[in-house]
Amino acid sequence: MEFTLLGWPEDGHRLRLDYKQFAYAGKFVMTSTGKAVIGDDGVVAAAAFDADRTDPDTLCVRYITVRQDRQGDRLGARLLRFVRERATERGFEHVSIGVNNPFSYQAAYRAGFCFSGAESGMAELDLVWPGDRSTERYQAGLDLFRERDLSPDEESFLAAKADADPPTVLNEWAEQPSARTD
Template sequence: MEYALVCPPGEGETLRLDYRAFAYAGKFVVGAPGKSVIRTPDGRPAAPDWEPDEPLPDTVDPAAFDEDVIAAVSFSSDRTDPACCRLRYVTVHAARRGEGIGPRLIDETVADLAVAGFDRVRIAVNNPFAYEACHKCGFAYTGERTGIAELELERPAGSPADVDPERYREGLAAFRETDGELSRAERRFVAERLERGPPQVEGGTDSARER
């Protein structure tokens, strides 16, 4: 696998992702946001043996998809704070989830954003698994929400955030407010993390550059 910055914000490049494999696939055909990816190093499909649950319509050409993309993220400057960049959408191929690829992509992208001159990076998450993964990438819950179930996390671009254990637990507990929408696995996950506390940061801006 290799990391690649596809384009900074405003350059207009797009990605064509198979919507059957990637969440938010339609967001990556928009040219304005910046984009970065983890892809196969030789152009091979990200998951050669993956079988989609549904066929493509006759009007969709499968050859148009960027099949070598394993994971992708889009990002752009915060509308009210140009020194802050927002990670807008993070998506990993359905067959490659659980391999730690999403956190690696976030680490690499944050490192590029630091080089580009951003002071801080923000992301909003809507489930406890993403919340935990972002804390492992050096983000910390700010105490703010962007929607009913979206929690704001932030980190300095050049180093991991300082995490307040009580605020970390406060964010996890917020997911319980929508407890009826959490799966059994999510409820168990939240309970375990509330007892344990914040995770150790894995990777980080410097180690993300190590191969």
């Protein structure tokens, strides 16, 4: 698999994704965000990002999407780490992402992010890098998800994470996915 930074927001790059295979596919057609992808036989995961409107030292990852048939392979976490590393190389001191489900929350933690303690108006938990990766902070975010109407899979996932430590950060963004235990 190849990780590629297609461009930064000022490059005006468009990416067309199949809306049947990718959530948020329409968001990648916009030229106002930078794009990064993982390619295999075509695009299997994509990210869109831009600078925070109020803090030029922070890059905001707006969307991460993984092709339906590749979900569960930890591609979202690997792509998020790849984007984070490119952002720091470009001089960003902080990177943020908002997540709206416990699976995305876990993926962001695997990429080195942590719960900031804040929620946005779109029912998203704000995760940041760098930050507090304590078990208490990790569980505080999971507790907010536990208060929501959840799917059976989400409820089962959260039950399995009760009192758990944060997941280990991926050693390298290009590491191959391993057998999942969570």
